[in-house]
Amino acid sequence: MSWYRNAVWFVKGLREYTRSGYESASKHFNPADTEVDVAGRSFLVTGANSGIGKATATEIARKGGTVHLVCRNKERAEVAKGEIVTETGNQNIFLHIVDISNPKEIWKFAEKFKNEYKLNVLINNAGCMVNTRELTEDGLEKNFATNTLGTYILTTALLPLLEKEADARVITVSSGGMLVQKLNITDLQSGNGTFDGTMVYAQNKRQQVVLTEQWAKAHRNIHFSVMHPGWADTPAVRSAMPDFYQKMKNSLRTEAQGADTVVWLAISPEATKLPSGLFFQDRQPVPTHLPLASTHSPPEDEEKLMEMLEEFSQKFKSTSPG
Numbered sequence: 001m002s003w004y005r006n007a008v009w010f011v012k013g014l015r016e017y018t019r020s021g022y023e024s025a026s027k028h029f030n031p032a033d034t035e036v037d038v039a040g041r042s043f044l045v046t047g048a049n050s051g052i053g054k055a056t057a058t059e060i061a062r063k064g065g066t067v068h069l070v071c072r073n074k075e076r077a078e079v080a081k082g083e084i085v086t087e088t089g090n091q092n093i094f095l096h097i098v099d100i101s102n103p104k105e106i107w108k109f110a111e112k113f114k115n116e117y118k119l120n121v122l123i124n125n126a127g128c129m130v131n132t133r134e135l136t137e138d139g140l141e142k143n144f145a146t147n148t149l150g151t152y153i154l155t156t157a158l159l160p161l162l163e164k165e166a167d168a169r170v171i172t173v174s175s176g177g178m179l180v181q182k183l184n185i186t187d188l189q190s191g192n193g194t195f196d197g198t199m200v201y202a203q204n205k206r207q208q209v210v211l212t213e214q215w216a217k218a219h220r221n222i223h224f225s226v227m228h229p230g231w232a233d234t235p236a237v238r239s240a241m242p243d244f245y246q247k248m249k250n251s252l253r254t255e256a257q258g259a260d261t262v263v264w265l266a267i268s269p270e271a272t273k274l275p276s277g278l279f280f281q282d283r284q285p286v287p288t289h290l291p292l293a294s295t296h297s298p299p300e301d302e303e304k305l306m307e308m309l310e311e312f313s314q315k316f317k318s319t320s321p322g
């Protein structure tokens with residue numbers, strides 16, 4: 001009956017991802033955790049022009065933080081910046097146009113950023129779910145380029161800046177979808193077999209969990225975390241998962257509810273009292289594997305992932321200016 005217990009656990013988990021799940025969990029939140037003035041602290045949020053990224057940036061701006069918005073589309077980003085400034089009254093909002101699927105662009109941006117700004121908190125929120133196999137101009141599968149390699153390069157490039165600051169943090173927005181995936185290092189760019197965008201995305205999100213755990217071991221004075229925002233009503237969900245959206249739209253979390261744990265991890269003193277490298281949902285650490293699921297991977301595979309991403313990243317660094 002183990003499969004039955006696993007199924008019951010999973011269905012229960014799905015309910016927790018909805019708006020009602022958030023409302024239930026939030027009854028146990030301590031409002032004081034996020035009643036924090038973060039003036040003087042610098043936050044970088046990728047994918048910040050809409051959805052969870054924008055909701056996160058807005059809330060941090062409201063708390064007085066200096067916020068760097070990293071976005072791909074200049075027009076939408078300018079609109080988002082204006083709305084955040086108007087809504088919060090915070091003028092310390094900076095905009096950077098970077099495509100997180102373009103490794104050369106990320107390296108170039110990070111080198112420039114390190115020379116001009118300080119950074120206390122990096123929030124890796126930008127994500128991609130393309131349902132057909134597409135390659136970037138560099139010949140990289142687009143989901144992998146954005147979700148995994150882009151996250152790896154930006155974080156790696158900015159670690160020296162974060163190392164200089166007290167209470168430095170890195171938060172990566174993952175997904176509960178990763179629970180159905182075991183780390184697969186044999187086909188990082190999903191070139192074999194039938195391409196399933198949802199499963200590729202879930203594999204990328206598993207990779208982000210592994211990255212977070214590995215970084216936490218290697219960089220003890222930075223607090224790393226990865227989180228599942230639940231199922232939120234965002235433009236990305238509407239465009240990438242239209243059938244899911246139609247079925248679930250009345251049960252989806254708001255963008256602010258999806259962003260709540262990101263903000264908590266970014267600003268609350270309570271978050272860093274917990275160990276670095278954990279996976280969070282609704283301000284609580286949760287397991288990274290379903291009970292009895294065969295999704296655990298050997299340590300050597302996790303170490304190999306880091307080596308492979310480092311090789312990828314250096315290849316693109318050598319062709320970028322500076």
